[in-house]
Amino acid sequence: xPVLRSIRERFxxxxxxxxxxxxxxxxxxxxxxxxxRALAAGGADTALCSANPLTTQDEVAAALxxxxxxxxxxxxxxxxxxxxxxxxxAGWGPDVTLxxxxxxxxxxxxxxxxxxxxxxxxETTTGLLRLRRLEAEGRLACPVIAVNESRTERTFNDRYGxxxxxxxxxxxxxxxxxxxxxxxxxxxxxTGKGIAQRARGAGAAVIVCEVDPLRALEARMDGxxxxxxxxxxxxxxxxxxxxxxxSVLRREHLERMKDGAVxxxxxxxxxxxxxxxxRELAGGRVREVLPLVEQYDIxxxxxxxxxxxxxxxxxxxxxxxxxxxxMSFANLALAVEHLALHGAELERRVLDVPKGIDExxxxxxxxxxxxxxxxxxxxxxxxxxxxxxxxxx
Ligand code: ADE
Numbered sequence: 258x259p260v261l262r263s264i265r266e267r268f269x270x271x272x273x274x275x276x277x278x279x280x281x282x283x284x285x286x287x288x289x290x291x292x293x294r295a296l297a298a299g300g301a302d303t304a305l306c307s308a309n310p311l312t313t314q315d316e317v318a319a320a321l322x323x324x325x326x327x328x329x330x331x332x333x334x335x336x337x338x339x340x341x342x343x344x345x346x347a348g349w350g351p352d353v354t355l356x357x358x359x360x361x362x363x364x365x366x367x368x369x370x371x372x373x374x375x376x377x378x379x380e381t382t383t384g385l386l387r388l389r390r391l392e393a394e395g396r397l398a399c400p401v402i403a404v405n406e407s408r409t410e411r412t413f414n415d416r417y418g419x420x421x422x423x424x425x426x427x428x429x430x431x432x433x434x435x436x437x438x439x440x441x442x443x444x445x446x447x448t449g450k451g452i453a454q455r456a457r458g459a460g461a462a463v464i465v466c467e468v469d470p471l472r473a474l475e476a477r478m479d480g481x482x483x484x485x486x487x488x489x490x491x492x493x494x495x496x497x498x499x500x501x502x503x504s505v506l507r508r509e510h511l512e513r514m515k516d517g518a519v520x521x522x523x524x525x526x527x528x529x530x531x532x533x534x535x536r537e538l539a540g541g542r543v544r545e546v547l548p549l550v551e552q553y554d555i556x557x558x559x560x561x562x563x564x565x566x567x568x569x570x571x572x573x574x575x576x577x578x579x580x581x582x583x584m585s586f587a588n589l590a591l592a593v594e595h596l597a598l599h600g601a602e603l604e605r606r607v608l609d610v611p612k613g614i615d616e617x618x619x620x621x622x623x624x625x626x627x628x629x630x631x632x633x634x635x636x637x638x639x640x641x642x643x644x645x646x647x648x649x650x
Contacts, residue, residue: 258288258291258579258580258582258583258586259583259621259622259625260583260584260587260618260621260622260625261291261292261295261583261586261587261590262295263621264295264587264590264591265294265295265298265299265590266298268295268296268298268299268300268590268594269298269299271299272299272300273299273300273594273597273598274296274299274300274301274593274594274597275299275300275301276300276301276302277300277301277302277352277353277375277593277597278301278302278304278349278350278351278352278353279296279301279302279303279304279351279352279353279354279355279593280303280304280305280306280346280347280349280351280353280354280355280361281293281303281304281305281306281346281354281355281356281361282305282306282307282308282343282346282354282355282356282357282358282360282361283305283307283308283355283356283357283380284307284308284309284312284313284357284571284576285305285306285307285312285313285314285317285318285321285328285330286312286314286317286571286575286576286582287314287317287575287579288576288577288579288582288583288586289305289317289582289586290317290320290321291579291582291586292586292589292590293305293321293326294324295586295590296590296593297324297326299590299593299594301353301593301597303326304326304327304328304329304346304349304351305318305321305326305327305328305329305330305346306328306329306330306342306343306345306346306361307329307330307334307339307342308356308357308358308360309339309357309358309567309568309571309572310333310334310335310336310338310339310567311332311333311564311565311567311571311572312332312567312568312571312572312576313330313331313332313334314332314575315331315332318330318331329341329342329343329345329346330342343360343361343364344364344368346361347361347364347365347368347370348370350370350373351365351374352373352374352375352597352600353374353375353376353377353378353593353596353597353600354374354376354377354378355377355378355380355589355593356377356378356379356380356381356384357379357380357381357384357525358381358383358384358387358525358526359379359381359383359384359385359387359388361377362374362377362379362384362388362399362401363387363388363391365398366391366396366397366398371398371399372398372399374398374399375399375400375596375597375600375601376399376400376401376402376596376600376603377399377400377401377402377596378401378402378404378588378589378592378593378596379401379402379403379404379405379607380404380405380410380414380585380588380589381405381525382405382415382446382501382525383501383524383525383526384405384525385403385405385406385607386501388401388607389607392605392606392607397605397606397607398605399600399605400596400600400603400604400605400606400608401606401607401608402592402595402596402608402609402610402611403607403608403609403610404585404588404589404592404610406609406610407588407609407610407614407615407618408615408619409584409585409587409588409615409618409619409622410584410585410588410610411447412447413581413584413585414577414581414582414584414585415446415447415448415450415451416447416448416450416451416454417451417581418451418576418577418578418581418582418585419448419451419452419499419523419570419577420448420450420451420452420454420455421451421455421577421578422570422571422574422575422576422577422578423448423451423452423497423499423521423523423569423570424452424455424456424459425570425574425575426521426563426564426569426570426571426572426573426574427495427497427519427521427563427569427573429573429574430547430548430549430550430563430564430569430573431519431547431550431561431563433494433495433519435456435459435460435461435495436459436460436461437460437461438461438462438494438495439461439462439463439464439492439493439494439495440452440453440456440461440462440463440464440493440494440495440496440497441463441464441466441486441489441490441492441493441495441496441497442456442463442464442465442466442481442497442499443466443486443496443497443498443499443500443505443506443529444466444467444498444499444500444501444502444505444524445465445467445469445472445473445475445476446472446499446500446501448499448523448524449465449499449500449523450479452497452499452523453465453476453479453481457480457481461495462482463481463482464481464482464483464484464489464492464493465477465481465482465483466483466484466485466486466489467483486505486506486510487509487510487513490506490509490510490511490513490514491513491514491515493514493515493518494515494517494518494519495518495519495521496514496518496519496520496521497521497522497523497569498521498522498523498524498529498530499522499523499524499529500524500529501524501525501529502524502529503526503528503529503531504528504529504531504534505529505530506520506529506530506531507531507534508531508534508537508538511531511534511535511538511555511560512538512555514558514560515558516557516558516559517558517559517560517561518558518560518561519560519561519563520535520560520561520562520563520566521563521564521569521573522563522564522566522567522568522569523568523569523570524568525568527565527566527567527568528566529566530562530566532562532565532566535553535555535560535562536553538553538555538556539553539554539555542554542555546561549563549564549565549572549573550562550563551565583622584618584619584622587618587621588610588614588615588618591610591611591614591617591618592610592614595611595614
């Protein structure tokens with residue numbers, strides 16, 4: 258993670274986070290450990306809990322505890338333990354919060370304490386939806402930096418990160434052959450686009466289901482079959498949800514699926530596949546056929562659910578590769594610095610990542626990849642400036 262490393266080295270020299278209490282509710286992975294170490298190098302007091310009960314890498318949690326970073330997380334913790342851990346971080350009284358799904362900052366709003374937070378940074382679409390709701394209700398008590406919407410996060414994390422890691426999680430859990438099979442993708446946002454692209458590259462036929470006409474049109478023009486989920490239900494061998502919505506695959510779809518169909522969720526919460534409907538259809542006839550693969554016998558057919566419907570790239574794999582998290586966590590590290598230095602003056606709104614951070618991260622990443630690029634000639638600069646346009650627009 259060369260970009261994060263260069264930030265960490267600067268933090269070591271400048272110590273911009275001296276004494277700042279940073280609480281992170283993030284997936285506890287090796288990449289997250291890299292972020293926590295960069296923040297500590299900047300002088301921050303840090304504490305970490307997981308953003309999901311099934312995504313903690315226990316060996317990483319143990320290594321961080323050895324480094325004297327308090328970690329409240331264990332892989333497979335139940336929902337009660339998960340909630341207790343998030344509560345513990347909220348009770349610590351953080352100055353800055355980092356979230357992957359907004360559980361920590363929303364809790365601080367619900368139980369009190371958000372007024373004392375200098376600011377938060379959020380790295381998922383789902384988390385931003387929740388925080389924008391608080392803003393719309395006039396309840397947002399601190400500034401929030403929408404790290405998820407920086408270009409170096411969204412393009413690379415969602416498209417390339419989830420595109421690869423969701424399929425990686427599915428393949429690790431099932432050893433399924435993609436070529437010759439039909440993958441039904443529900444949701445053609447940035448994440449869905451990545452999954453569709455990678456699945457097609459591996460030889461799968463891809464069907465896209467969408468509710469947004471523009472995205473559906475884009476999927477069609479990208480060369481995928483587009484149809485309603487009810488029609489796709491009969492065609493798919495593998496179903497992947499990536500919508501951020503709930504009950505996307507429910508009884509009416511489950512009843513139409515082929516024997517042996519595989520169901521996986523790539524969205525943040527475990528609500529996209531309707532687990533209550535699946536359980537009801539199976540009436541208790543459920544068995545674990547492989548680690549993280551539960552087979553539901555729904556009469557004349559069996560459906561295979563991966564990772565209990567939780568986010569499959571982290572629950573059945575290791576999440577996005579470090580090469581992608583490098584940029585995501587560089588954004589988070591710089592957002593923390595910005596909040597520590599300027600949080601008190603910022604508006605209590607959901608804010609863009611400060612200008613210049615995106616370009617800086619992309620420049621460092623290119624450098625680390627040994628890729629050089631052109632610069633505008635003075636003549637070109639003058640021409641573009643005359644239209645009020647900059648090179649990154
Ligand atoms: N989200 C997706 N992949 C991740 C990873 N490797 N570490 C932390 N959060 C993630």
